[in-house]
Amino acid sequence: MSLSPIPCLPVTGPLLRRLGGVGLALVGLAPVVLGLPDHLLYLATMTALLALLAQSWNLPAQAGLISFGHAAFFGVGAYASALLSQRGHVSPWLGLLAAAVAAAITGWLAARIAGDLPGPAFSLATLALAEALRVIALHWIGLTEGASGLVGIPGLPWPAIIGAESPRTARILDYCAAAFLLGVLYAIATWIRRRPYGLALEAIRQAEGRAGALGVNTRRVKASVLILSAAFSGLAGGLYAHLFHWLDPTSVFGIHLSVMPLIMAMFGGTGTLLGPVVGAAVLYLANELVFQGLAPGAHLWLYGAAIVLVMVALPRGILGWLGGWMERGHGLV
Amino acid sequence: MLDAAASGLMTGALYALLASGFALVLSVARTFNLAHGELIVLGGYVGEYLWRTAGLSPIASMPFAALPCGALVLASRPLLRRLGEPFVLRALVLTFGLSLMLQGALQDAFSADLRMIAVPAWEEGIGLLGVRLPAGRLIVAAISVGLLLVLYLLWTRTYLGKSLRAVSQDREAACLAGISPRRVDGIVLLLGGLLAGAVGPLFAAVHTISPAAGLGPVTIAIVLTILAGIGRIGGLLVGGLLLGLAEAMAGWFGGAMWHDLIPLGLLVGLLRWRGGGLGSAPNRS
Numbered sequence: 001m002s003l004s005p006i007p008c009l010p011v012t013g014p015l016l017r018r019l020g021g022v023g024l025a026l027v028g029l030a031p032v033v034l035g036l037p038d039h040l041l042y043l044a045t046m047t048a049l050l051a052l053l054a055q056s057w058n059l060p061a062q063a064g065l066i067s068f069g070h071a072a073f074f075g076v077g078a079y080a081s082a083l084l085s086q087r088g089h090v091s092p093w094l095g096l097l098a099a100a101v102a103a104a105i106t107g108w109l110a111a112r113i114a115g116d117l118p119g120p121a122f123s124l125a126t127l128a129l130a131e132a133l134r135v136i137a138l139h140w141i142g143l144t145e146g147a148s149g150l151v152g153i154p155g156l157p158w159p160a161i162i163g164a165e166s167p168r169t170a171r172i173l174d175y176c177a178a179a180f181l182l183g184v185l186y187a188i189a190t191w192i193r194r195r196p197y198g199l200a201l202e203a204i205r206q207a208e209g210r211a212g213a214l215g216v217n218t219r220r221v222k223a224s225v226l227i228l229s230a231a232f233s234g235l236a237g238g239l240y241a242h243l244f245h246w247l248d249p250t251s252v253f254g255i256h257l258s259v260m261p262l263i264m265a266m267f268g269g270t271g272t273l274l275g276p277v278v279g280a281a282v283l284y285l286a287n288e289l290v291f292q293g294l295a296p297g298a299h300l301w302l303y304g305a306a307i308v309l310v311m312v313a314l315p316r317g318i319l320g321w322l323g324g325w326m327e328r329g330h331g332l333v
Numbered sequence: 334m335l336d337a338a339a340s341g342l343m344t345g346a347l348y349a350l351l352a353s354g355f356a357l358v359l360s361v362a363r364t365f366n367l368a369h370g371e372l373i374v375l376g377g378y379v380g381e382y383l384w385r386t387a388g389l390s391p392i393a394s395m396p397f398a399a400l401p402c403g404a405l406v407l408a409s410r411p412l413l414r415r416l417g418e419p420f421v422l423r424a425l426v427l428t429f430g431l432s433l434m435l436q437g438a439l440q441d442a443f444s445a446d447l448r449m450i451a452v453p454a455w456e457e458g459i460g461l462l463g464v465r466l467p468a469g470r471l472i473v474a475a476i477s478v479g480l481l482l483v484l485y486l487l488w489t490r491t492y493l494g495k496s497l498r499a500v501s502q503d504r505e506a507a508c509l510a511g512i513s514p515r516r517v518d519g520i521v522l523l524l525g526g527l528l529a530g531a532v533g534p535l536f537a538a539v540h541t542i543s544p545a546a547g548l549g550p551v552t553i554a555i556v557l558t559i560l561a562g563i564g565r566i567g568g569l570l571v572g573g574l575l576l577g578l579a580e581a582m583a584g585w586f587g588g589a590m591w592h593d594l595i596p597l598g599l600l601v602g603l604l605r606w607r608g609g610g611l612g613s614a615p616n617r618s
Contacts, residue, residue, distance in 0.1 A: 066422060113601055119422045120365060121604045124555060132597040139590030255548065259433065300440065304433030311427040312415050
């Protein structure tokens with residue numbers, strides 16, 4: 001019996017599938033081309049960052065590993081990059097690299113601790129891991145400054161040659177960095193999809209025992225996909241630290257960072273490649289642009305209601321639903 | 334140190350009670366209710382409100398706190414019923430979403446401030462067997478043990494308890510014996526909600542609450558449920574006392590960080606040690 005709440009693989013209609021990569025690139029470039037005002041550019045950067053996190057959450061989910069603790073990787077990446085560049089005076093670029101490595105090690109640890117646990121137990125163990133790291137960050141004051149957090153984290157040092165003197169250009173470049181990382185991860189996810197590795201992930205999700213019997217080294221595949229996912233979540237965390245210049249245990253290890261990628265990916269359509277990106281954009285932008293105006297601080301409501309809606313009414317997410325709707329003959333394709 | 338140990342044991346009794354509703358729902362209805370912690374916090378807020386406005390003591394406000402929580406659980410039952418397979422994981426994610434909605438509602442209604450029910454008479458120390466304890470802890474522990482005893486009798490000595498046990502052991506066989514698992518699910522969910530709400534004022538009397546405070550109690554509930562095993566109420570009490578003692582000792586020797594890490598570490602350890610049973614819980618249908 002499969003224990004994952006994700007339905008089977010082919011969930012998007014042909015149009016969506018064909019448009020996936022190209023459309024993403026076009027939409028990704030739009031904020032730069034359109035010259036959005038600062039406020040909207042900030043929203044675009046945050047959307048890309050959250051989409052990166054949601055997309056990385058989605059990788060292990062393809063193998064049925066529903067993580068409740070991606071904040072662990074995000075937070076380790078954020079602290080690693082922030083501490084290295086602030087205390088160690090290392091370039092933030094190297095800091096980002098260190099963020100990926102540190103988060104990957106955390107991912108390896110998570111795989112060692114929880115990788116072979118059955119569905120719900122895996123989810124709960126990852127939740128406990130993230131919460132334990134938050135508690136440690138809160139109390140290990142010598143390293144992390146505890147609850148007062150780190151302030152004055154340097155931003156990304158764009159070389160002056162591309163005209164990064166003006167804060168505006170730097171902000172655009174910051175956005176490009178987030179969008180670039182998202183693009184890289186999207187490409188990796190697409191490339192994996194049709195390889196034996198991606199099929200192994202799918203096989204593990206559907207029937208882990210049988211996948212093992214067919215010669216898939218399930219333990220190794222699960223560990224590697226967790227490590228890959230953790231590395232990109234760590235990059236998102238590192239980027240967050242350099243974009244916002246401050247962090248504290250709750251802002252980078254908080255449970256909302258575990259919840260949001262899960263909700264965004266499931267809302268968009270788990271098991272699809274575009275789903276996490278669409279989910280992140282729809283939910284985050286709906287929250288910031290619509291709901292904040294109507295009812296400030298209602299974001300918990302929105303995210304909670306989104307996940308309830310998906311679980312009860314749209315088990316394949318909005319893309320899965322759209323795909324099914326088009327297959328029934330409503331679409332243009 | 335003896336004081337710390339005794340106070341840890343008292344807290345442990347409360348832990349057992351706050352885990353009981355969660356454990357019942359998991360054993361019988363196969364539902365991981367991740368919103369259990371938020372229900373306790375909601376009960377705590379109701380207790381705090383009644384204490385602030387009407388001067389009602391936490392004990393007297395328990396029934397008032399239980400009612401809205403029971404109603405909420407019943408209201409969410411149609412959602413649970415609509416979930417497909419695999420039920421266990423889907424229910425986990427669904428209740429996760431419900432807990433977020435409840436947290437948002439709590440934040441809107443009561444703001445994010447930390448609150449507590451500070452009953453002056455409960456702060457007084459009472460000497461007992463050579464250790465001094467705040468009276469409140471003793472009262473809370475006594476009520477916890479009392480309620481657990483009632484629950485134990487309900488579980489082992491009544492017809493309702495028998496049907497609950499039957500469904501938790503084998504749904505199909507229970508069906509054959511003329512017990513409707515669907516109805517029993519409803520009863521146990523209601524019971525779990527009522528218990529969570531009733532614990533709320535007690536929890537708020539010994540612990541600060543905030544809209545986000547639900548994660549602590551639900552972690553404890555999961556730890557104790559796995560430690561005790563499915564459907565063992567006596568095990569909950571033993572596990573709760575041990576956990577309270579371990580936390581108190583870790584806090585005494587190692588400081589606040591270790592105090593907070595103990596339940597999380599135990600959770601991971603227990604999932605590794607006995608978690609195998611969770612995923613392979615028998616199918617619902």
